[in-house]
Amino acid sequence: MAKKDSGFSTKCVHVGQEPEQLTGSVGVPIYATSTYAQDELGKPRLGYEYSRVSNPTRDRLEKNLAALEGGVDSKVFASGMAAVSAMCSLLKKGDHVVCSSNVYGGVPRLFNQVLVNYGLEFTYVDTSDLKATEKAIRRSTKYVYIETPTNPLMVLSDIEAISQIAHKKGTEVVVDNTFMSPYFQKPIALGADMVLHSTTKFLNGHSDGLGGVLVCTTKEQSEKLAFIQKSVGAIMSPFESWLILRGVKTLAVRMKQHDESGRVVADFLAKQKKIKKVFYPGLPDHPQHELAKQQMTGFGALITFETGSLNNAKKLLKRVKVCTLGESLGGVETLISHPATMTHAALGEKGRAAIGLTDGMVRISVGIEDVEDLITDLEQAISVL
Numbered sequence: 001m002a003k004k005d006s007g008f009s010t011k012c013v014h015v016g017q018e019p020e021q022l023t024g025s026v027g028v029p030i031y032a033t034s035t036y037a038q039d040e041l042g043k044p045r046l047g048y049e050y051s052r053v054s055n056p057t058r059d060r061l062e063k064n065l066a067a068l069e070g071g072v073d074s075k076v077f078a079s080g081m082a083a084v085s086a087m088c089s090l091l092k093k094g095d096h097v098v099c100s101s102n103v104y105g106g107v108p109r110l111f112n113q114v115l116v117n118y119g120l121e122f123t124y125v126d127t128s129d130l131k132a133t134e135k136a137i138r139r140s141t142k143y144v145y146i147e148t149p150t151n152p153l154m155v156l157s158d159i160e161a162i163s164q165i166a167h168k169k170g171t172e173v174v175v176d177n178t179f180m181s182p183y184f185q186k187p188i189a190l191g192a193d194m195v196l197h198s199t200t201k202f203l204n205g206h207s208d209g210l211g212g213v214l215v216c217t218t219k220e221q222s223e224k225l226a227f228i229q230k231s232v233g234a235i236m237s238p239f240e241s242w243l244i245l246r247g248v249k250t251l252a253v254r255m256k257q258h259d260e261s262g263r264v265v266a267d268f269l270a271k272q273k274k275i276k277k278v279f280y281p282g283l284p285d286h287p288q289h290e291l292a293k294q295q296m297t298g299f300g301a302l303i304t305f306e307t308g309s310l311n312n313a314k315k316l317l318k319r320v321k322v323c324t325l326g327e328s329l330g331g332v333e334t335l336i337s338h339p340a341t342m343t344h345a346a347l348g349e350k351g352r353a354a355i356g357l358t359d360g361m362v363r364i365s366v367g368i369e370d371v372e373d374l375i376t377d378l379e380q381a382i383s384v385l
């Protein structure tokens with residue numbers, strides 16, 4: 001069967017994951033090499049010359065991730081932020097980016113504290129507001145950069161509508177699809193020009209490695225990004241590439257469980273009198289529940305809830321036993337965090353207030369443990385509030 005036409009789970013397991021030629025090794029080998037012996041001058045074997053430029057383990061991962069998102073190619077980097085940075089390396093002085101106003105905290109840090117010094121310009125806008133998004137696009141706008149749902153407030157942006165608006169104005173749309181993974185959301189099918197992931201999260205899924213990817217829709221993007229990999233050098237290592245190739249084999253079954261348990265935990269939290277508000281696109285009271293049903297095929301594992309105060313959040317986080325207090329998300333283990341002092345500390349008090357992020361908010365990334373154990377754990381932690 002042509003793997004291109006096969007189902008999502010089959011692609012996860014088989015694209016780029018073909019048995020190795022020499023021995024039939026089913027596991028993709030980790031080509032731990034910096035360089036390659038050349039057959040004669042000017043004749044590198046299969047085109048491999050140096051591992052910053054290309055590496056067979058990395059090539060296989062790039063093929064796999066491109067297939068999962070429905071792109072023509074992908075390029076992987078040392079972290080999600082390295083992928084964001086690579087995307088901006090395609091810009092030049094004076095270029096402008098419209099960015100969702102509440103994205104992963106590291107993104108505005110890179111934009112405002114590093115890249116503005118290179119003459120790039122950024123505007124932050126609530127991209128759930130289509131009119132405001134359209135208004136923010138200038139002649140010099142090269143990307144509309146959106147994350148949907150956002151971290152940690154679970155605000156959605158309409159990928160299809162934004163793509164139409166941006167394309168009319170000659171601007172490309174880049175979607176950070178980390179929260180949903182291609183299992184639940186396919187930005188390219190909705191019109192996006194590039195898709196970004198922190199592979200650190202659901203794609204790898206085991207909290208044991210860092211990485212990032214940009215999935216391309218044109219050969220030109222892919223060639224330009226290959227040049228950035230070679231020139232800037234923030235590439236993903238062969239070992240890290242292998243970790244993700246291994247992790248991604250189970251992406252579909254993991255996402256199914258994350259979503260099933262996510263819904264149960266969100267329903268449980270929504271029923272707790274001591275929890276003031278629950279942010280989860282799967283709840284009917286989520287302001288964009290309809291859009292969520294339209295552009296995603298699941299609601300995922302990320303839930304933010306309001307405990308009422310910093311003190312309450314502290315108490316709860318101290319009590320949890322099955323949930324692990326830590327940054328990050330998307331692993332098989334349930335991770336729980338405090339956005340205001342952890343992932344979104346760099347935004348500052350004003351920046352957090354502007355997006356509605358309070359000191360009482362706690363974010364949970366529901367793992368694949370028995371959901372009854374997660375509920376019991378949260379129940380006992382909430383009981384002390």
Ligand SMILES: *Cc1c(COP(=O)(O)O)cnc(C)c1O
Binds near residue numbers: 079176197200201
């Ligand atoms: C973690 C994360 C990033 C950054 O990725 P790193 O791998 O930590 O560099 C970007 N976007 C989202 C949505 C993330 O969750």
